[in-house]
Amino acid sequence: MDKFILNYDNYFESDLKIYEFLQKLESIEPIDFYTSGTTGKPKRITHSYESLIKNIKIDKKYKEHVWALTYDPNKIAGSQVILQSYLNGGKLVNLFGRPSSEIANIINNFGVTHISATPTFYRLLDYNTFSRVSQVTFGGETVSSQVFKKVKKLFPNANIRNIYASTEFGTLFASNKYYFTLTDRISSFVRIEDNRIFIKDRGIWHDTEDVIEWIDNTNFIIVGRSTNMINVGGNKVNPIKIESYINEVVGVKNSYVYGKENSIMGKVVVADVILDKSVDKNDITKHLRKHLTPYEIPLKINIVEKIELTSTGKITRQ
Amino acid sequence: MNKEIRLREIVEEILSENYKTLKTPITLQSHLKNDIGLDSMELAFLTVKIEDEFNVDIFEEGIVFTFGDILQRLNG
Numbered sequence: 164m165d166k167f168i169l170n171y172d173n174y175f176e177s178d179l180k181i182y183e184f185l186q187k188l189e190s191i192e193p194i195d196f197y198t199s200g201t202t203g204k205p206k207r208i209t210h211s212y213e214s215l216i217k218n219i220k221i222d223k224k225y226k227e228h229v230w231a232l233t234y235d236p237n238k239i240a241g242s243q244v245i246l247q248s249y250l251n252g253g254k255l256v257n258l259f260g261r262p263s264s265e266i267a268n269i270i271n272n273f274g275v276t277h278i279s280a281t282p283t284f285y286r287l288l289d290y291n292t293f294s295r296v297s298q299v300t301f302g303g304e305t306v307s308s309q310v311f312k313k314v315k316k317l318f319p320n321a322n323i324r325n326i327y328a329s330t331e332f333g334t335l336f337a338s339n340k341y342y343f344t345l346t347d348r349i350s351s352f353v354r355i356e357d358n359r360i361f362i363k364d365r366g367i368w369h370d371t372e373d374v375i376e377w378i379d380n381t382n383f384i385i386v387g388r389s390t391n392m393i394n395v396g397g398n399k400v401n402p403i404k405i406e407s408y409i410n411e412v413v414g415v416k417n418s419y420v421y422g423k424e425n426s427i428m429g430k431v432v433v434a435d436v437i438l439d440k441s442v443d444k445n446d447i448t449k450h451l452r453k454h455l456t457p458y459e460i461p462l463k464i465n466i467v468e469k470i471e472l473t474s475t476g477k478i479t480r481q
Numbered sequence: 482m483n484k485e486i487r488l489r490e491i492v493e494e495i496l497s498e499n500y501k502t503l504k505t506p507i508t509l510q511s512h513l514k515n516d517i518g519l520d521s522m523e524l525a526f527l528t529v530k531i532e533d534e535f536n537v538d539i540f541e542e543g544i545v546f547t548f549g550d551i552l553q554r555l556n557g
Binding site: 396423425426427428431457458462463 | 521533
């Protein structure tokens with residue numbers, strides 16, 4: 164197995180998890196996965212061997228690919244990366260659980276050619292040039308145009324894939340931009356009503372609770388989950404949009420925007436911000452006022468040491 | 482610092498951040514909306530600032546209408 168995982172470490176827990184997963188697979192028994200529980204409790208989904216491998220592409224030329232694993236090997240996204248590499252006789256570099264200060268070096272030293280990760284992963288990745296990476300995949304969270312631009316700089320020679328998928332339904336559609344297109348082909352199983360995405364699975368339409376914004380007649384971006392919207396005096400405010408503007412301010416490393424009870428508005432917007440250099444809160448507010456409506460401006464900005472991420476690398480939201 | 486003086490400062494800060502100016506000086510009878518000109522969002526901001534600084538939710542006991550009302554809530 165140390166031939167499969169290039170940076171294999173006997174003592175590293177998540178390397179062992181990868182083995183366990185591959186062993187379970189050999190037995191061809193169905194495997195249980197748990198959704199990330201980004202909102203609400205994690206759900207258990209059981210996948211058969213067939214359903215796990217159905218989206219894996221097999222081809223001789225994939226043998227040379229070196230995949231970086233950034234997801235938990237016990238989650239669906241992790242399983243797909245492991246299988247894509249393993250079933251093609253390729254190699255894996257396990258980044259899951261590795262200290263963030265080592266990640267950039269590992270990517271370069273072990274010759275990673277393919278990476279799939281959440282926008283948060285790429286946003287927190289230190290600036291570097293990863294010239295040998297030929298494919299970069301995003302998934303799991305809203306991709307802002309700012310993160311998309313950063314990724315183009317980090318990986319100048321890579322093909323970019325933005326994937327919309329879920330643990331329940333697998334990969335649904337993809338694009339090579341920060342937005343998606345409602346083509347005729349996907350209209351047979353994707354519907355957008357009231358700016359929400361509905362998916363048809365086995366004849367039944369399901370509400371994904373993912374909210375979109377049209378950028379023109381056929382192109383849209385995913386702006387977040389409907390359950391995450393903050394109701395400020397009747398105005399629905401999207402915390403992810405506000406976070407993406409806060410994160411533009413030089414010196415801001417990451418931010419978390421949420422609603423706080425207020426006797427006048429019901430809820431008002433508050434932000435927790437992590438800095439990597441000294442920033443005046445007023446400068447953050449000034450920047451936000453240029454782009455956001457008054458309801459969207461955080462009434463309080465807290466400078467914090469850390470923001471909790473879920474086990475799948477997404478920001479934990481209440 | 483005197484609570485009344487600090488409260489005046491806070492109200493003036495909120496007004497200037499929103500490019501507003503006072504039409505008449507603030508008195509205890511000044512109505513927050515009609516005289517001082519605060520809109521709902523600015524009132525919400527006021528409650529957050531006061532809660533932060535004085536640890537009092539001025540709207541807890543019901544609606545506050547004037548500058549004097551707020552001072553009363555702050556003085557307990």
